[in-house]
Amino acid sequence: MKEIRDKELRSIQLDILKDVHAFCVSHHIRYSMAYGTLLGAVRHQGYIPWDDDIDVMMPREDYNRFIQTYKNNCFRVVDMSVDAGYILPHAKVEDTRTVMEEFSEGESVYGVYIDVFPLDGIPDDLLERKAFYRRKSLWNELYNLKIVKVRKGRSFVKNMVLAISHILLSFISARSIAQHMSSMATKYQGQKTAYMGIVAPADSRIEEAIPSRYFDEYVSLTFEHLNAMGIKAYNEYLTASYGDYMQLPPVELRVSHHIYTAYWK
Numbered sequence: 001m002k003e004i005r006d007k008e009l010r011s012i013q014l015d016i017l018k019d020v021h022a023f024c025v026s027h028h029i030r031y032s033m034a035y036g037t038l039l040g041a042v043r044h045q046g047y048i049p050w051d052d053d054i055d056v057m058m059p060r061e062d063y064n065r066f067i068q069t070y071k072n073n074c075f076r077v078v079d080m081s082v083d084a085g086y087i088l089p090h091a092k093v094e095d096t097r098t099v100m101e102e103f104s105e106g107e108s109v110y111g112v113y114i115d116v117f118p119l120d121g122i123p124d125d126l127l128e129r130k131a132f133y134r135r136k137s138l139w140n141e142l143y144n145l146k147i148v149k150v151r152k153g154r155s156f157v158k159n160m161v162l163a164i165s166h167i168l169l170s171f172i173s174a175r176s177i178a179q180h181m182s183s184m185a186t187k188y189q190g191q192k193t194a195y196m197g198i199v200a201p202a203d204s205r206i207e208e209a210i211p212s213r214y215f216d217e218y219v220s221l222t223f224e225h226l227n228a229m230g231i232k233a234y235n236e237y238l239t240a241s242y243g244d245y246m247q248l249p250p251v252e253l254r255v256s257h258h259i260y261t262a263y264w265k
Helices: 007-027 035-043 060-069 126-147 154-170 174-185 234-242
Strands: 001-005 055-059 077-078 091-095 098-102 112-124 196-198 218-223 228-233 260-265
Touching: 001 007, 001 196, 007 060, 007 174, 035 055, 035 218, 035 228, 035 234, 055 060, 055 077, 060 091, 060 112, 091 098, 112 126, 126 218, 196 218, 196 260, 228 234
Parallel strands: 055 112
Antiparallel strands: 001 260, 077 091, 091 112, 098 260, 112 196, 218 228
């Protein structure tokens, strides 16, 4: 198999984003760039220079409709609801002509992808919200202990903790934990909550919970050579997520946190 290098990998991701954007616009599905992708669009008009992935987010009802209806000859959605072997509580859109070998997640196999995160309602009351996130973070920890692999480069202590955790958690599958995480994230589905956030994945953070009204309006932003959607209140979202987001981090933190190898089939 032919290895896919950084520049080509970005090109594939951009092709996926372009198609997802066109599909969502034509089917009236709300979506926005998320996390570092939205930050990159605002601060760099494209990728953060040391980043190498693309994230988008959708309100849960739009997310469900997207999962059920998105079609393309080369790309496909992978999600627990459509793939029995998938173990993440959010979706990916992958290029089926490629293969990714990732070294931090479980045994799911997929191609070069972009991540698609559902946006879910969370409790309006601050104390209830904190309790909700504490319960969710416990499941996040279990999930990470279950899927993160023992590997060279980690300290002996960390690898030992992971090895023991794998033994203690052998009675439950990663998919079962992910399904519980997804169920928690949708607890308030159908209710009009004043706050929303990306809750389902294992790195859900309470500071990223922002008023639901911020997800009502969307604007077109430049990402590399493409137009992609972002919430109109991107300043509020990015400030909640990153603080002074226009300030570049220290040089030593300008590194990718993804460990993978990608190939053409």
